[in-house]
Amino acid sequence: MAAQTNVSNDLVWQITRNQNCFLVRRNTGGGSQFSRDPLNLVNKHSFKYAGYANTKAVGVQGTENGGVSVTTKKPSNPNQPGKNFVTVNYGPNAGTRKVYKGVADKTAQNGYRADLREEAVARVSAVRRSQKAKKDTPAQKPRGAKARQAAEKAQE
Structure with a gap:
């Protein structure tokens, strides 16, 4: 015991x-x-x-390779804090819905911390969004007076 x-x-x-x-x-x-x-x-x-x-907590962090790491704290053995963490890693190719479902299931199992479910899924969403490569948007073409000035410079 x-x-x-x-x-x-x-x-x-x-x-x-x-x-x-x-x-x-x-x-x-x-x-x-x-x-x-x-x-x-x-x-x-x-x-x-x-x-x-x-004694029950959930943490979500991004990994270096573009994945997501979900850490939960086990309430069963508070005297050994080094052994109380369970980490589940989702790779960069794991589907976003699969990660959402995994996090939601982790927070809902046996009444773990259902009050944190929404925040955990939102955190996964924010981490995944931050890991996406930024799209290069082309420079906007000048309009109005700036376009006329650019056309006049091009004719000179």
């Missing part, structure tokens, strides 16, 4: 909410607070999204 900790998620959050290594404070924008936690789906400093403070 594995030993359980007596520390609740709420207590961890109350102790670490003002100072932790993931906290980013900005003076602009009304003193906004953000989080660099890899298990934080929206990078917002709040208890709901804090992966380090919750």
Whole structure:
């Protein structure tokens, strides 16, 4: 039988909410607070999204080869945090719908964290969109007075 900790998620959050290594404070924008936690789906400093403070958490990150890595935290063994992470990698050729379904299923299984399903799928979408190559748009042709000026220069 594995030993359980007596520390609740709420207590961890109350102790670490003002100072932790993931906290980013900005003076602009009304003193906004953000989080660099890899298990934080929206990078917002709040208890709901804090992966380090919750026993069940989901993280989505892009990989170097253009794929997506989905990390979940197992609540079963809190005393060994190094063994609590399960990572599923989707390659760059994996279909977007397949990745969405995998993330949605991961958050819905056995009541894991259904409240994070929408944010997780949105994060996958944003990561996939950022990995796409930018299309080269041709320069727009000048119109009106600029077109006349260009035509006059071409005739000279």
